[in-house]
Amino acid sequence: MLTTRARFLAAATNVAHLPHHRWPEIAFAGRSNVGKSSLLNRLTGHLKLARVSKTPGRTQQLNFFVVNEALVLVDLPGYGFARVPLAVKDQWRQLVEDYLTRRPALRAVVVIIDIRRGLAHEDQQLLDFLAAHGIAAIVAATKSDKITRSEAARQAAALRHGDGLDLHLVSAHRGDGLDRLWQAIEQAAGAGDPPKHSTERREKPRATQVR
Secondary structure, three states: OOOOOEEEEEEEOOHHHOOOOOOOEEEEEEEOOOOHHHHHHHHHOOOOOOOOOOOOOOOOOEEEEEEOOOEEEEEOOOEOOOOOOHHHHHHHHHHHHHHHHHOOOEEEEEEEEEOOOOOOHHHHHHHHHHHHOOOEEEEEEEOHHHOOHHHHHHHHHHHHHHOOOOEEEOOOOOOOOHHHHHHHHHHHHOOOOOOOOOOOOOOOOOOOOOO
């Protein structure tokens, strides 16, 4: 996608404050400090669109960004580490779960993992949660610039074959793989009606905890 315009739309700390608009949404999720904000900024070509911080757990709300007045990218709070009280972590988790399961505009979630660390337990929890609720997942492995290209390719092959992931190997720093990731995002955003979340009352996996 050629991004000609990107702007901040809204932030929400509970589902009652989710913005109303007419566009499809693609959410971005991943461990704290995995590079979600950097990836969002590089994808949109606006390096200060999403706030980048070296402090894990900085994103504490849902942040909505409009791209080309046609698509909304949603930055979700990170999981895996945050120096906040347990009650706050539970509040974040509930906010994310409510958004994922109750948002009609949501088309897919880009699950971001660190290529150097592979698929963490929390990443798998999130993928299981999305699958259980019929929500499409796009897996992007970031920070490929932190290791050699051959090592990144080897790690990506192991994740694709060992874990069965349709993986997009990307680098927010170098820009590697962003075109292919954009294609997957555009395809998911334009794939018709959003997934119909099941209302059947049965036990399903919880989204990964923010901790």
